[in-house]
Amino acid sequence: MLQLQITTLQPYQHILTVLLCILLLILLITWGKCNPFLAFLIVSILAAWWLGIPVNKINQSIQKGIGDTLGSLTIIIMLGAMLGKLVVESGAAQKITSVLMKAFGEKYIQWALMITGFVAGIPLFYNVGFVLMVPLIFSVVYQFKLPAVYIGLPMLAALSVTHGFLPPHPSPTALAGQFHASLGLTLLYGLVVAIPAIIVAGPVFASTLKKIPSQPLQTFRPKSIPEKQLPGTFNSFITSLLPVILLALTTVLPYLVSTNETNNTLLAFFGDANIVMLLALLASIFTLGIAQGKSMKAVMDVFGEAVKDVALIVLIVAGAGILKQVFVDSGVSGEIAGLLKGWAIHPLVLGWLIAAIIRVCIGSATVAGLTTAGIIAPVMPQLNVDPNLMVLSIGAGSLMLSHVNDSGFWMYKEYFNLSIRDTLRSWSVMETIVGIMGLIGVLLLDLVV
Template sequence: MPLLIVIAAILLLVVLVTWCKLNTFLSFLIVSILMGLALHMNISAITQSIQTGIGKTLGSLIVVIVFGAMLGKLVAESGAAQRIAGGLMQLLGPKYVQWSLMITGFIVGIPLFYNIGFVLMVPLIFTVASRTGLPAVYLGIPMLASLSVTHGYLPPHPSPTALVTYFHASMGMTLLYGMMLAIPAIVLAGPVFSRFLKGYKNVPSQLFAAKELPENEIPGMIPSLFAAMLPVLLLAFTALAKLWLHEHSTGYEIAIWLGDPLIVMLLAVLNGIFLLGLRRKMPMKKVMGIMDDAVKDVAVIILIIGGSGALTQLLNDSKVSDYITATIMAQHLHPLVLAWGIAAIIRVCIGSATVAGLTTAAIVAPVVSTAGVNPNLMVLATGAGSLMFSHVNDAGFWMFKEYFNLTVKDTIKTWSVMETIVSVTGLLGALLLSLFV
C-alpha cells in the first residue's frame, strides 16, 4: 500500500505540472501534504517535515546554485564565451568548427545554468553558421549536447549538486567521473550524430541574431578560460589532493576546506568579478547588475529544489522510504539501471530534467547504502536518466524548435534524438565505470 501511495503521488505531480500547468513548487507542496495525509501522518508532523525538508535541502545548495548562476552570467555577458569560441576556432581551424563549438559549450556550460546558456550561446552558433555557410542545426547540436550534459551530469549545476547531497556523494569525485562519462556522450550526440544533419538547411529567425562584442571589449583567452574553469580546477585538485595527503595532516584539512562547494564557488565568483569585470575597467555597478540578473534567472529552480526536499523529508519521516528500499531490493535490479529508469520515466512524463532527477533521488536514495553502489555513479546515472527523450512537454524542445526554425517532426528527429543519445550513453558509461570503482 505505501508504494501505491507514492506512485499515485508522483502521478499527481505529473498531472498538476503538465495538465493543470500549476507552478512546480506549489505542485510539490500539494503532493507532499496529500501524500502525508494518505500515509496517516500527524497533520503538524506533515508541515514540520515540509519545513525541515526545504531548509535542509536549500541550506547546503542555495549558495552554490546562486554563485554558479552569477559566474556563468558573468562569463557570458563579459564576452569570455565569445573569446573562448573564437580562440578554439582559430586553434582547430575551419575543418573542426563543430569541435570548437562543442568544447566551448562544455567549458562555458560548466558554470552556466542551462536555459541561460542556451539563450546566450545559440546566437554564437548562428554567427558561425553565417560565416561558414554550414547549416545551423549541424553546428548547433554539438554545442547544445555539451550544455545538456553539463546540466545533467556535472556540479555545480543545480540538479547534480542536489543529487550529490541526496546520495551523500563527493562533489569532487562526481565531477571527475562525470567528465569521464561526459566526453563520449558529447562526442556521440554531437559531432558523430550531427553528421546526419547536414540536410537541415533551415534559416534561423533573425530575431535571434548574435550581437558580437568588439575585440577590444572582451577579455583575453587565458583569463576567460581560467574564470570559467576555476570551479572545475579547484574541485579536481582538492579531490586528488585528498587521495595523496595524510588524513590528519594540515594539507589534508586545507584541501577539504578548499574543496567545500561554498568555498569553491565563492573563490570562483570573486575571481570572475576581478578578471572579467574590474580588471577590464567594468564599473562595479554593471558587474553587480549582471549578478542580480543571474539570481532572478535561478529563482524558480531554487524553489523547485526546495519542493523536492519537502517530498524527500516526508518519505523519510513517514518511514515509507524503508518500505520502498526493501521492495526495490527484492526486484534485483541494478541500482544504476533503477535510478536511470525512474528518472527517464519521470522526465518523459513531466519534461523537466531537474524535477525528474530530484524526484528520483527522493525515491532511491535509501538504496545507496543498502546496495553498496558507488554514490557518485548514482548521481551520474540519475542525471543521465533525467535527460532522456526531451519532447513537447519540455521548454528546451520548444526553444530549439523556435530558434532553429524547425517543424515539430524535425525537432524530434534532431533535438530529441540528441538528448536520448546523451542519456543512454551516460547510463552505459556509469555501468562500465562501476566495474572499476
C-alpha cells in the same frame, strides 16, 4: 491469517500511493500548467496525509525538507549563476569561441563549438546557457553558410550533458548532497562519462542531420562584442573553468601530498563546494569585471540579474526536498527498500529508469532527477552502490527523450525555426543518445571503481 495478509499488502499500498502522488505531480505540472514548486507543495501535503503522517507533524516535514535541501545548495546555485552570467556578459564566452574557431578551422567547426559548449556550460545554467550561447552558433552559421542543425547540435549536446552530469549545476549538486557523494569525485567521474556521450550525441550524430532545413530567425542574430573589448584568452578559459580546477585540485591533492590533521582540515575547508564557488566568483569580479574596465556596480548588476534567472530553480529544488522528506518521515522509503532487495535489476539501472520515466512524463530534467532522489536516497544504504555513480546514473536518465512537454524542446524549435518533426528527429534523439551513453558510461565505471 487475515492480519498477516493485510500486513503483507501494506507496502504495496504505500508504493501505489507514492506512484499516485507522482502521477498527480505530473498532471499538475503538464496538464494543469501549475508552477512546479506549488505542485510539489500540494502533492507533498497530500502524500503526507495519505501515508499516515500525523497532521501536526506535516509542517515539520515541510520545513525540514526545505531546510535540509537548500541549506547546502542555495549558495552553490546562486554563486554559480552569478559566475556564469559574468562569463557571458564580459565576452569571455565569445572569446573562447573565437579562439577555438581559429584553432580548429572550418573543417572542424563542430568540434570547436562542442568544446565551447562544454567549457562555457560548466559554469552556466542550462536555460541561461542556451539563450546566451545559441547566438554564437548562428554567428558561425551566417559566416560560413553551413547547416544550422549540423553546426549547432554538438554545442547543445555539450550544454545538456554538463547540466545533467556535472556540479555546480543544480540537479547533480543536489543529488550529490542527498546521496552524501563527493562533489569532487562526482565531477571527475562525470567528466569521464560526459566526454564520450557528447562526442556521440554531438558531432557523430549531427553528421546525419546535414539535410535538415533550418533558417534561424533574424531576431536571433547575435550582437557581438568588438574584439578589442574582449578579455584575454588565458583569462577567459581559466576564469570559466576555475570552479572545476579548484574542485579537481582539492580532490586529487590528498593522494599527492602527505596528509596530517592540519592539511586535512584545510583541504576539507577549501574543497567545500561553497568555498570553491565563492573563491571562483571573487576572482571573476576582478578578472572579468574590474580588470575589463567595469565598475563594481555594473558587476553587481550582472549578479542581480543572474539571481533572477535561477530563483525558480531554487524553489523547484526546495519543493523536491519537501516530497523527499515526506517519503522519509512516513516510513514508505523503508518499505520500498525492503522490496528493492528482491529486484533483479541493477541499482544504477533502476535509478536511471525511474528518472527517465519521470523526465518523459514531466519534461524537466531537474524535477526528474530530484524526484528520483527522493525515492532512491533513503534506500541507498541497502543498495551497496557508489553514491557518485548513482548521481551520474540518475542525471543520465533525467536527460532522456526531451519532447513537447520540455521547454528546451520548444526553445530549440523556435530558435532554429524547425518543424516539430525535424525537432523530434534532431533534438529529441540527441537527448536520448546522451541519456543512453551516460548509463553505459556509468555501468562501465562501476566495473573499475
